Amino acid sequence: LQTKLPNVGTTIFTVMSALAAEKNAVNLGQGFPDFNCDPKLVDVVTDAMKQGLNQYPPMTGVPVLRDAIAAKIKALHGRDYSAASEITVTAGATQAIITIILAVVHAGDEVIVLEPCYDSYVPNIDLAGGVPVRVPLTPGTFRPDFDKIAAAITPKTRAIIINSPHNPSGTVWTADEMLRLQEILAPTNVLLISDEVYEHMVFDGQQHQSASRFPGLAARAFIVSSFGKTYHVTGWKVGYVAAPATLTAEFRKVHQFNVFTVNTPVQYGLATYMADPKPYLELPAFYQHKRDLFRKGLERTKFKLLPCEGTYFQSVDISDVSDLGETDFCKWLTSEIGVAAIPLSAFYGNGFDQRVVRFCFAKKDETLNAALQRLQTL
Ligand code: PMP
Ligand code: GLN
Numbered sequence: 001l002q003t004k005l006p007n008v009g010t011t012i013f014t015v016m017s018a019l020a021a022e023k024n025a026v027n028l029g030q031g032f033p034d035f036n037c038d039p040k041l042v043d044v045v046t047d048a049m050k051q052g053l054n055q056y057p058p059m060t061g062v063p064v065l066r067d068a069i070a071a072k073i074k075a076l077h078g079r080d081y082s083a084a085s086e087i088t089v090t091a092g093a094t095q096a097i098i099t100i101i102l103a104v105v106h107a108g109d110e111v112i113v114l115e116p117c118y119d120s121y122v123p124n125i126d127l128a129g130g131v132p133v134r135v136p137l138t139p140g141t142f143r144p145d146f147d148k149i150a151a152a153i154t155p156k157t158r159a160i161i162i163n164s165p166h167n168p169s170g171t172v173w174t175a176d177e178m179l180r181l182q183e184i185l186a187p188t189n190v191l192l193i194s195d196e197v198y199e200h201m202v203f204d205g206q207q208h209q210s211a212s213r214f215p216g217l218a219a220r221a222f223i224v225s226s227f228g229k230t231y232h233v234t235g236w237k238v239g240y241v242a243a244p245a246t247l248t249a250e251f252r253k254v255h256q257f258n259v260f261t262v263n264t265p266v267q268y269g270l271a272t273y274m275a276d277p278k279p280y281l282e283l284p285a286f287y288q289h290k291r292d293l294f295r296k297g298l299e300r301t302k303f304k305l306l307p308c309e310g311t312y313f314q315s316v317d318i319s320d321v322s323d324l325g326e327t328d329f330c331k332w333l334t335s336e337i338g339v340a341a342i343p344l345s346a347f348y349g350n351g352f353d354q355r356v357v358r359f360c361f362a363k364k365d366e367t368l369n370a371a372l373q374r375l376q377t378l
Contacts, residue, residue: 116137304316
């Protein structure tokens with residue numbers, strides 16, 4: 001069989017979680033919380049199951065959930081999306097992103113990604129027959145380099161994928177940066193895929209600048225989010241796409257044959273739970289506490305800390321700790337020290353090794369303290 005993805009193996013997240021389990025290490029690799037979600041959320045989902053809401057829902061998502069998503073975007077970002085024609089519930093952000101790409105990328109179309117980037121984007125573009133165009137974020141700061149982005153746009157560019165708050169670097173785009181992007185895209189037909197799964201994890205009073213806030217971006221944007229991140233339920237795999245009606249119509253043509261529908265009782269439960277904004281409004285402070293605890297502990301190690309403005313990831317430079325390359329270092333750290341991490345090279349097409357690794361701090365304080373104790377021995 002001739003493989004369709006010759007450069008793809010098993011994702012680093014699966015590899016490192018398996019090694020962490022085998023070595024009984026504290027797993028700060030793959031991004032997921034080690035604490036449970038709000039029991040109220042479990043209650044409303046099981047209530048929906050008990051009420052018999054267990055068959056196929058509408059293809060686009062249950063109306064009450066689409067209404068709740070539209071109301072939330074309006075309240076937070078001031079933009080009206082039609083729940084009927086502009087919002088679609090998906091099986092997590094991963095399915096949302098591949099479905100967008102399959103819906104809009106024709107063979108030979110170029111799609112710009114900003115490296116380092118989430119590891120599903122490029123294989124998704126390859127599967128659609130598109131051509132990934134990798135534009136580096138500024139080395140060291142991981143901020144967008146608009147001269148490089150502008151220079152990468154050609155008549156063949158179909159779309160650009162952005163991700164703020166950014167996995168893995170933790171940078172959060174400012175309003176000025178979003179405006180720069182809007183200006184660069186204005187004279188083009190380039191579509192925007194805005195991966196906003198960490199929208200509620202932004203620290204130090206900074207605000208998430210959703211593409212939906214910028215009319216010139218929103219008109220060309222698929223905005224992607226994920227309930228897994230926001231409500232501590234990564235295993236439920238429910239998210240959504242908000243996009244203008246013409247784009248949503250194309251999205252749904254593929255969605256109906258790609259996943260068709262998404263878990264019914266979870267959708268009803270989420271709709272009920274979303275009536276209270278408190279859980280997501282409290283999320284920045286909840287994670288800022290964990291970021292600060294973890295950073296403070298890391299300051300007592302030889303790791304050099306990179307900034308963390310958002311997400312639940314903290315990256316560190318390992319060059320004063322070890323001579324190993326990133327991947328070997330992560331394997332060694334997991335096996336010998338008992339803490340799993342993710343090499344940043346996994347987010348680059350060419351495996352670029354800048355001696356930086358990523359820790360996930362979406363963990364109980366006691367888990368973070370246990371990891372810190374081990375890391376402080378280095
Ligand atoms: N995009 C980014 C940047 C992510 O970090 C993740 C989390 N793995 C996803 C997309 C996928 O989200 P989901 O689990 O909802 O598919
Ligand atoms: N988004 C999470 C991470 O970056 C989980 C990814 C995954 O397991 N595919 O770690």
